[in-house]
Amino acid sequence: MREKNKPTKTNFHASDLRGHKLVQFSIPGHVDEGSSILEIKKIIDETTDTIFSLHKQDLMKNPITYIIPAVWGRMGDSELNPKQKNIFSSIESMVNDVIDIMEFDELSDSQRFSIEYLIRGLVISKITYLIASSRTSDRDLTCS
Numbered sequence: 001m002r003e004k005n006k007p008t009k010t011n012f013h014a015s016d017l018r019g020h021k022l023v024q025f026s027i028p029g030h031v032d033e034g035s036s037i038l039e040i041k042k043i044i045d046e047t048t049d050t051i052f053s054l055h056k057q058d059l060m061k062n063p064i065t066y067i068i069p070a071v072w073g074r075m076g077d078s079e080l081n082p083k084q085k086n087i088f089s090s091i092e093s094m095v096n097d098v099i100d101i102m103e104f105d106e107l108s109d110s111q112r113f114s115i116e117y118l119i120r121g122l123v124i125s126k127i128t129y130l131i132a133s134s135r136t137s138d139r140d141l142t143c144s
Contacts, residue, residue: 040098044119047094048126051087052134058083059131067127071120095119 052059059067069075070087080088095116099107107115 036101036103040101043094043097043101044122044126047090048123048130051090052127052130055083055087056134059127060134064128064131067131068124071124071127091120091123094123 066084067087069078069080070084071091073080073088073092075084098119099112099115102115104111
C-alpha cells in the first residue's frame with residue numbers, strides 16, 4: 001500500500017503513444033488535423049453546443065440536474081419528457097459515433113458501459129457548465 005504523502009512516479013513518455021492501436025491522436029507539439037481524438041472532441045463539442053442552443057430555455061428554467069436523465073435516457077421509474085427524449089436521441093447517436101471512431105475490434109458489455117460512462121459524464125459536465133455560466137452572465141446583466 002502506498003503511503004499517503006509519498007508521490008507517485010510514472011514512466012510515461014510521449015513516444016509510448018505512437019503504437020497505441022485504439023485511438024490515434026497527436027502527440028503534443030505535432031498537429032495532426034485528421035487525428036481521431038480531434039474528431040471526437042469536435043463531435044462532442046458540437047453536440048453539447050447544439051443541445052444547449054436548442055434547449056437553452058428549458059435547461060435554464062429547470063434544476064441543473066435536469067440534464068442527467070436526458071443524457072442517460074432514464075429517470076428511475078419516471079418517463080422522460082419529449083425534450084429530454086430529444087436530447088437523449090442526440091446523445092445516443094453521438095456516443096455511438098464516438099465509439100465507432102475509436103475502431104475497437106470488439107467490446108464486452110462492461111467495456112462499452114465504461115466508455116459510455118466517460119463520454120456521458122463529459123457531456124453532462126460540459127452542458128452543466130454551459131448552464132451555470134449562462135446563469136451567471138444573465139445574473140450579471142440584470143445587476144448592471
